[in-house]
Amino acid sequence: MTRRDFVRSVGYYGSTAATGAMIALDLLGKSKAAAAEPPVSPVDQFGGKRPPRVLILGAGLCGMSAAYELGKLGFQCEIFEARPRSGGRCWTVRGGDRQTEVGGSAQTARFADGFYMNPGPARIPGHHASTLGYCRELGVPVEVFNNVNESAYYLVNGLERVRIREARVDLRGYVDELLAKAVRRDALDRPLTADDKEALIEYLRDDGGLSPDLFYKPTPDRANLSHASESRGYVYDDLPAAGAHPGRMGDPLNFETVIKAGFGRHLSFEHQFDQQPTMFQPVGGMDQIAKAFEKRVGAAIRFQTEVREIRRLPDGGVRLVVADLLEGTTREVEGDYCICTIPLSVLRDIPADFSPKTTDAIRQVPYMDVGKIGLQFRRRFWEEDDRIYGGISWTDQNITQIFYPNYGYLGSNGGVMIGYYHFADDAKKIGRLSPAEREAHALLQGGKIHPQFQAEFQHSFSVAWQRIPYNLGGWATWDETMRASLYPILNEPDGPFHLAGEHLTYLGGWMAGAFESAKAVVKTIRETVAAKAA
Numbered sequence: 001m002t003r004r005d006f007v008r009s010v011g012y013y014g015s016t017a018a019t020g021a022m023i024a025l026d027l028l029g030k031s032k033a034a035a036a037e038p039p040v041s042p043v044d045q046f047g048g049k050r051p052p053r054v055l056i057l058g059a060g061l062c063g064m065s066a067a068y069e070l071g072k073l074g075f076q077c078e079i080f081e082a083r084p085r086s087g088g089r090c091w092t093v094r095g096g097d098r099q100t101e102v103g104g105s106a107q108t109a110r111f112a113d114g115f116y117m118n119p120g121p122a123r124i125p126g127h128h129a130s131t132l133g134y135c136r137e138l139g140v141p142v143e144v145f146n147n148v149n150e151s152a153y154y155l156v157n158g159l160e161r162v163r164i165r166e167a168r169v170d171l172r173g174y175v176d177e178l179l180a181k182a183v184r185r186d187a188l189d190r191p192l193t194a195d196d197k198e199a200l201i202e203y204l205r206d207d208g209g210l211s212p213d214l215f216y217k218p219t220p221d222r223a224n225l226s227h228a229s230e231s232r233g234y235v236y237d238d239l240p241a242a243g244a245h246p247g248r249m250g251d252p253l254n255f256e257t258v259i260k261a262g263f264g265r266h267l268s269f270e271h272q273f274d275q276q277p278t279m280f281q282p283v284g285g286m287d288q289i290a291k292a293f294e295k296r297v298g299a300a301i302r303f304q305t306e307v308r309e310i311r312r313l314p315d316g317g318v319r320l321v322v323a324d325l326l327e328g329t330t331r332e333v334e335g336d337y338c339i340c341t342i343p344l345s346v347l348r349d350i351p352a353d354f355s356p357k358t359t360d361a362i363r364q365v366p367y368m369d370v371g372k373i374g375l376q377f378r379r380r381f382w383e384e385d386d387r388i389y390g391g392i393s394w395t396d397q398n399i400t401q402i403f404y405p406n407y408g409y410l411g412s413n414g415g416v417m418i419g420y421y422h423f424a425d426d427a428k429k430i431g432r433l434s435p436a437e438r439e440a441h442a443l444l445q446g447g448k449i450h451p452q453f454q455a456e457f458q459h460s461f462s463v464a465w466q467r468i469p470y471n472l473g474g475w476a477t478w479d480e481t482m483r484a485s486l487y488p489i490l491n492e493p494d495g496p497f498h499l500a501g502e503h504l505t506y507l508g509g510w511m512a513g514a515f516e517s518a519k520a521v522v523k524t525i526r527e528t529v530a531a532k533a534a
């Protein structure tokens with residue numbers, strides 16, 4: 001079926017559905033000729049009746065992608081969004097943007113033109129096919145998000161800051177040394193043939209840069225440069241150069257320090273399935289994904305329209321009471337199905353006719369407290385002084401981590417980094433502070449990693465997701481018990497109500513969760529409609 005045949009076929013069911021389908025297929029404006037053709041070749045997918053009306057609560061990625069997919073199928077959708085913008089957590093903050101948190105602290109971002117922060121999602125794993133698939137389908141250009149940078153720092157356990165490569169090479173070297181010696185002494189509780197032992201030792205020697213007698217002792221002596229010394233790199237104020245400057249290697253940390261420092265905890269992060277290279281970000285801010293969907297389904301979004309009641313009709317349909325926040329009025333809307341993407345943390349306080357077990361489950365699922373701060377500096381000192389281009393520095397202070405920007409490299413008018421990104425108790429504690437206090441805190445702790453902070457700082461913008469209206473949390477956190485008990489309940493349709501969002505997937509806290517959930521719900525509704533029509 002061509003795109004033209006498809007638009008014609010849905011045209012039979014009325015102009016709204018056809019328009020929806022055309023919006024979904026991005027035909028309006030581009031291909032007016034196709035749109036103007038009279039509808040032919042009717043299909044009987046809705047049993048000859050009008051297309052079902054689906055009321056979608058929330059114009060985040062789940063709600064908009066559901067509308068987009070349903071539009072392709074000829075359904076009529078209307079999306080209710082409390083905010084004046086689409087995207088939900090898929091949000092990019094630029095200069096002039098405002099946010100007032102629950103509890104009243106209001107902020108206006110003062111980032112310079114061209115700078116932004118992504119307070120919500122910031123990185124896309126290469127295996128998140130739904131997210132990248134939509135970027136491809138909707139024409140959202142992406143660039144690499146550098147999640148791992150060996151030049152970034154660890155500041156932990158009261159030690160001086162170290163480059164990640166130094167910590168990594170030292171830790172692996174010492175562990176390889178121990179293991180190689182254990183193999184040589186037959187101290188492994190695993191039988192190995194002589195050949196296996198030699199092969200394993202050879203690998204460990206290579207991996208750890210061990211000496212022939214199996215010691216990890218990288219030498220700063222260039223004449224005997226070992227693989228390990230080379231990997232650990234140079235002292236940054238003495239890099240290899242011309243003439244009499246071969247560069248100076250640093251000394252390894254001692255074994256005890258490396259073990260006590262707990263570097264391994266941070267090192268294992270980058271090996272997590274979800275965090276491995278290659279990761280991506282949309283060029284120009286994460287909201288480019290939301291904007292691409294809004295371009296397709298924007299006509300169906302009712303902005304600044306807050307859902308006040310979610311009701312069940314006697315005929316099996318849905319009735320909503322929604323408030324127009326601009327007009328200060330309320331009205332009722334009816335539909336056949338409801339896709340509710342409102343976070344459970346918010347949904348639990350909206351009067352609704354969910355079944356008792358759904359209501360109970362909605363109340364129980366906990367949400368994560370999450371905080372991020374964007375810091376604008378007048379100079380890209382992390383690049384100019386520290387030679388850090390993107391990636392993350394880690395610390396055991398409660399700012400947890402610093403994200404360096406993965407755009408605007410080598411720029412001469414500064415940049416915006418993420419000065420903290422933390423969860424749970426750290427986020428709760430810092431989220432309680434005023435924006436000015438959060439900023440001072442981020443500068444104080446981050447300044448221990450980068451002494452340039454104080455002199456170069458310009459503006460900040462911070463977000464505590466548990467205090468953002470219409471979110472009241474970062475993402476749902478499931479433990480094994482709730483996964484077994486509540487998750488299946490919430491994933492089942494409750495009459496006309498279909499709950500959806502990242503919280504109802506095994507991709508919690510990822511945009512891919514929103515997309516996968518939307519696809520699953522669209523499939524269920526489509527099958528229900530087909531069964532009724534049959």
Ligand code: PHE
Nearest residue numbers: 121122123274508509510511
């Ligand atoms: N996706 C978010 C991130 O990359 C949050 C998250 C972290 C979700 C770790 C799951 C696991 O930081």
